Amino acid sequence: MKRILFLCTGNSARSQLAEALMRHMCRDSAVTIGQFEIMSAGMAPESVDPRVYEVLNYHNINADNLTSTLASSLQDQHFDVVITLCDKANKECALFPDSDALIHWDFKDPKPLSDSQGFYDVFDGLKAKIALFLMLHGDNQSDTIGAVELFKIMSDPLRLRILMLIHDERALSVGDLTKALQASQPKVSRHLALLRDSGVLHDQREGVCIFYHFPADLPQWIQHTLDTVRNGQPALINQEKIRLSAIKNRKKPQSIN
Structure with missing residues (x-):
């Protein structure tokens, strides 16, 4: 099983959406079910923004047990893939030097906006990125060439x-x-x-x-x-x-x- 960590600054919006969405997409796929353990964390964790729950509930995605986690508390753990979702977190990915892969998906922070549209936009962008990731990494394929x-x-x-x-x-x-x-x-x-x-x-x-x-x-x-x-x-x-x-x-x- 591959361990995936979504890393952001506050672990209150983008990374929470990514964690819940990827879990949901893995459960819906016969190819990827049971192949990934997915977590999220932040460099300076804050409480989960209520608009995260709004977006997830709108898309009928389980939003239970979402909690903000301090990234440094996980640095002794091995993650196969660390995916950073903001530029600040991207600079801190050295916390996980033994990870097999470090990936950066830059999404604009939706929290400063007064409404929820930014959260819906981030959700749509994450869905496309995660779908491609799962398509390319989901099944057990032979190692042909690099x-x-x-x-x-x-x-x-x-x-x-x-x-x-x-x-x-x-x-x-x-x-x-x-x-x-x-x-x-x-x-x-x-x-x-x-x-x-x-x-x-x-x-x-x-x-x-x-x-x-x-x-x-x-x-x-x-x-x-x-x-x-x-x-x-x-x-x-x-x-x-x-x-x-x-x-x-x-x-x-x-x-x-």
């Missing part, structure tokens, strides 16, 4: 286009990739071998053809990165897709979904 290695792989234009083509087609043979990319077979094969050895692609033989595809347990953060590139740069492989569609009697794998 971010540095992935971006090195994607920095090569030919490898990037290979990944984008397989993203669209689900699986492609060496021959089809060679025709679509207008590159030599040895060159394409070298890049495919690198992608396979890194764990980003798997290969599978069917008859005389070898097809390359993404593994079923590809980590969500890698899948999300590929999805973002494909949708953010939709014209990247236009010509390659046109050439691919022009291949007559193109063989497709039977056992790769």
Whole structure:
């Protein structure tokens, strides 16, 4: 089980919303249920702002047992992830030097505002951040490669286009990739071998053809990165897709979904 700590200055608004919301979202997800222990704390704790309860009650989220906790009282405990929610707390994250990850989500303090709208806005922003966090960290996925290695792989234009083509087609043979990319077979094969050895692609033989595809347990953060590139740069492989569609009697794998 991973231990998550939301850290803020007063532990009276943003971090309380984050703690209650993430617990609620974890309970609602079959993927993340039981995988996280979630807490919050503050550098100078204050009482929980009544508008926190208003927002949580509006969204039917359990607001029981919310209490302000002094961050220094937790510094001897290990947290897998510490998420700071204001700039001041971000400067104090050295309290938890053994944490596996320190993340900063900067949200404007809603307490100085006279009404509750700022609290609703913080809630909506936190919901989007937490949903992405849980999507990327919620399930037990294989350790393929790290971010540095992935971006090195994607920095090569030919490898990037290979990944984008397989993203669209689900699986492609060496021959089809060679025709679509207008590159030599040895060159394409070298890049495919690198992608396979890194764990980003798997290969599978069917008859005389070898097809390359993404593994079923590809980590969500890698899948999300590929999805973002494909949708953010939709014209990247236009010509390659046109050439691919022009291949007559193109063989497709039977056992790769």
